[in-house]
Amino acid sequence: MSDAKGETVVIKKYANRRLYNTKSSSYITLDHLAKMTREGVDFKVLDAKTGTDITHQILTQIIMEEESVSGEQMLPVNFLRQLISMYGNSMQGLVPHYLEASMDQFRANQSKLREAFESSLGNNPLAKLAQQNLAMFKAAASAFVPGLADDAKPSSHDKEQDDEIAQLRKQMAEMQAKLDKLGKS
Numbered sequence: 001m002s003d004a005k006g007e008t009v010v011i012k013k014y015a016n017r018r019l020y021n022t023k024s025s026s027y028i029t030l031d032h033l034a035k036m037t038r039e040g041v042d043f044k045v046l047d048a049k050t051g052t053d054i055t056h057q058i059l060t061q062i063i064m065e066e067e068s069v070s071g072e073q074m075l076p077v078n079f080l081r082q083l084i085s086m087y088g089n090s091m092q093g094l095v096p097h098y099l100e101a102s103m104d105q106f107r108a109n110q111s112k113l114r115e116a117f118e119s120s121l122g123n124n125p126l127a128k129l130a131q132q133n134l135a136m137f138k139a140a141a142s143a144f145v146p147g148l149a150d151d152a153k154p155s156s157h158d159k160e161q162d163d164e165i166a167q168l169r170k171q172m173a174e175m176q177a178k179l180d181k182l183g184k185s
Contacts, residue, residue: 009036009043013054019045034062 010022011033021028036043037059045058067073086095 007042009041011043011045011058012048013045013058014048019058020048030058030062030065033058034066037062 007023011028012020012022014020019028019030019033020026021032033043033045043055044053045055046052047054063075067075083095086092
């Protein structure tokens with residue numbers, strides 16, 4: 001990802017630990033870099049003296065601060081132990097690619113996950129359908145069991161839903177009448 005113009009923003013880190021955004025010509029903090037990351041701005045951090053790319057170190061530092069300062073730890077202790085144990089392991093070279101692919105997959109599904117977590121019964125079409133089916137079932141059952149009619153009405157008095165229930169009650173009453181006739185024959 002990059003900024004609006006497709007450029008990678010260059011950040012210079014000076015010996016005094018200050019970070020300088022060459023695009024905005026201003027000094028910034030790690031918090032600014034974290035915000036840029038969340039906004040999808042592509043940047044790289046260079047050591048001002050040597051020109052060495054130290055982006056990895058800075059991103060790791062941001063994660064460390066987020067984990068300790070915010071109080072909300074995203075990286076479980078068991079995961080961290082497993083990650084540390086992979087250093088020097090023969091699989092070490094595969095881990096970065098695996099983690100990157102996993103995060104890419106997670107990001108690809110993130111909006112679907114968000115919808116699933118945010119949708120409540122009121123916003124879920126399947127839950128609404130289930131609620132309507134339950135109301136219709138109660139209405140149908142009330143034709144056979146007196147007293148259920150009061151409980152059969154849904155909490156929301158949606159006109160369309162009430163009409164459907166009334167129609168079902170009518171059909172059930174007609175069926176009951178036919179059954180009564182057959183029973184008497």
